[in-house]
Amino acid sequence: MSRPATLPEQRADVVILGGGAAGLCLAHQLTATATTTGSVIVVEPPEGPSRPPERTWCFWDEGSSDFEEAISASWSLLRVHGTDGGALTVDPGPLRYRMLRSTRFEQLVHARLAAHPGARVLRGTAGAVRDTADGAAVSCVAPDGRPLTLRARHVFDSRPLHALPPARTCLLQHFRGWFVRTAAERFDATVADLMDFRVPQPRHGLAFGYVLPLACDRALVEYTEFSRTPRTTAAYEASLGHYCRDVLRLGAFTVEAAEQGAIPMTDARFPRRIGPAVFRIGTAGGATRPATGYTFAAAQRQSRAIAAALAAGRPLVPPPHGRRALAMDAVLLRALDTGRIDGPDLFTGLFSRVPAERLLRFLDGATTLREEWAIGLRTPIGPMLRTAVELPLLPRHFPPTPRSAESAS
Template identity: 75%
Template sequence: MIRRDLQDETCDVVIVGGGASGLSLAHHLTTTGSCTVTVVEAPEGPRRPPERTWCYWDQGTGDFDEAVCASWSRLRVHGTDGDAVTVNPSPLRYRMIRSSAFERLVHARLARSLGGHLLRATADTVRGTPDGAEVRCTAADGRTLTLRARHVFDSRPPRALPPARTQLMQHFRGWFVRTDKDRFDPTVADLMDFRVPQPHHGLAFGYVLPLAPDRALVEYTEFSRTPLTTAAYEGALIRYCGDTLELRSYAVESAEQGVIPMTDARFPRRMGPAVFRIGTAGGATRPATGYTFAAVQRQSRAIAAALRGGHAQVPAPHGRRALAMDAVLLRALDTGRISGPEFFTGLFRGVPAHRLLRFLDGATSFWEEWGIGLRTPIGPMLRTAVELPFLPRRVHPDPRTGEHPDDTAA
């Protein structure tokens, strides 16, 4: 149910933040009805994030199929030379969820559950107490209340990323476009189109998710140290739509823009005996790709299972081998030792698609990963792997301001 009365209360679990990680955890905790859960979600206004798109690959049916707005059975990557490789990752399908549809679905499920509550308020502070933790909140009208719980799971992003050897950003702007004629194949998603001008540092690519023959999400994305201005993204999208996709007549229906950290930083998942971080704040974003949604589901299921067993913990969303390989790749990209377009295009050309996607999800065996490693530039990757343990971890400047802000998030 949605809480309209603002009174101090006590429950088993408080989840701070109603994004993908917070609502996913609430869903998994309330499915069995084994505990009471309150989700603190910012009221309408500037603190609420704009609508976002989340993509992932999966097979069969999933918990949130009702919110999936499109899916694709084939994936395509275009090299800088214009050659394309199209793959079928069966039994996996690439799926897309819009945040508004996801929120409506989970909100409805919380309203029907016995122990789930949604509170529209801004979480001001989170702190541990002798018997658990408490969250102090402020409603839109200025009234305050305190929530006390046995456990608090905080999904708010930290104000600064932890120290890292390498920190890049995946930053992008996308347009939902409608064309005057059928221009898209709804069965094929273009994951990476490297036919765009490449920046001096990092890499850039187009990203096209067809929603209908005459409608698609078209994005311009870069992996680099600093985001662009909105005007620069707009210019890149105009060139990509016109010069590369050859869309002569189209209307932009809406836009989305974002920045995703790509870092080998170590994200602390426990901030106190009863306070935990989840989602991107808890390390769920895959460092080398920026994908988060699938890892959030694994993390949420694991937390729910642990609480049912009487243990409070947030397991690591990615294995050590996966994080080690990602750290090497990020450093190799950042130093320019490898070409990003050639690296990713080579993987899709040389590795079976279903195995490559399982690899990107951290679900491959050591020997499968060894075989994939042989498809990469071995010399530059080995050189990077050897130097990486000797590199210091440091706090990198905030990409928005250039400053080194203190991480004061509770």
């Protein structure tokens, strides 16, 4: 049997591997400004099992978003429920909590790239990346099986890692969500339930419900855990059923769609440069915030910084999170993992004692040292200090690979 003919070699100034949140955010930034970096190729998997299912991403920001046309819903009020059933509603203004679905986001960015003369999306399976004298080369396979080589001055790789780097602590934020439609109006469409701790808590870690109302009779309802290992789909389904029926008391409802995933929450160090002209971005480059699992906002910030650096002739990928933020996250993860702090009490206490806008800026790494000190005083000081002292002495080890890297954030 003859081998398929090799496709002609293709060149670009920038090749981006992966058309998820990080890859498309970078492609958008590289082509949206008047100061262009040249030609851009985005390599996405062809239709089939290698393409990820539709996902939901959430973030908060002030004013309009770069992807306003793709926003499915947004909320100006957030609510947290304690384990005792008490509810706290906060206004993080001027910030708004926003939700977008990956399909609408991809359609929007694809349309923008199609209108740009130097950009295009190539469907294929990306393989090995090797250094060359003038940049890097990517070995790909076209949908029809023919091999293809892409050459570029810079390659940005957003593909999931096969294994996470060594870490002192590695938890997972794992979840399953239902898009539900109720027979009666059961939701307040103006308020998003960020954390609802009125669900049974696991022996290790914490669990909460998460409700994003899309209308008075429609919402995304999720069951989420922070723990070391994911659950089975059947276990998630049972917990979601209990949450919808017995906690939210939705009455009659139908499930119109579902999503499931696991996000690493780790203090591992993610190398951003893996070759003279090859860089990692997105979750593979450390964009996921270790203590929260949120990624989309950091991917946008990182993309803007990369585009500005390339325009200035400086090929680099700046860190998506500051050192102080990562140090605080490492302490929090270890304290949660050891059980020294009660997760539901910690988060409900922070929302009740810290202004919501400041707390969200803190979770985004945008607070000052003075603000962070004040927030730290509102956490369990003894357990946190004990954890901070022991953390530098702990060895790093390779954690198990999560079964999924899908993100709801």
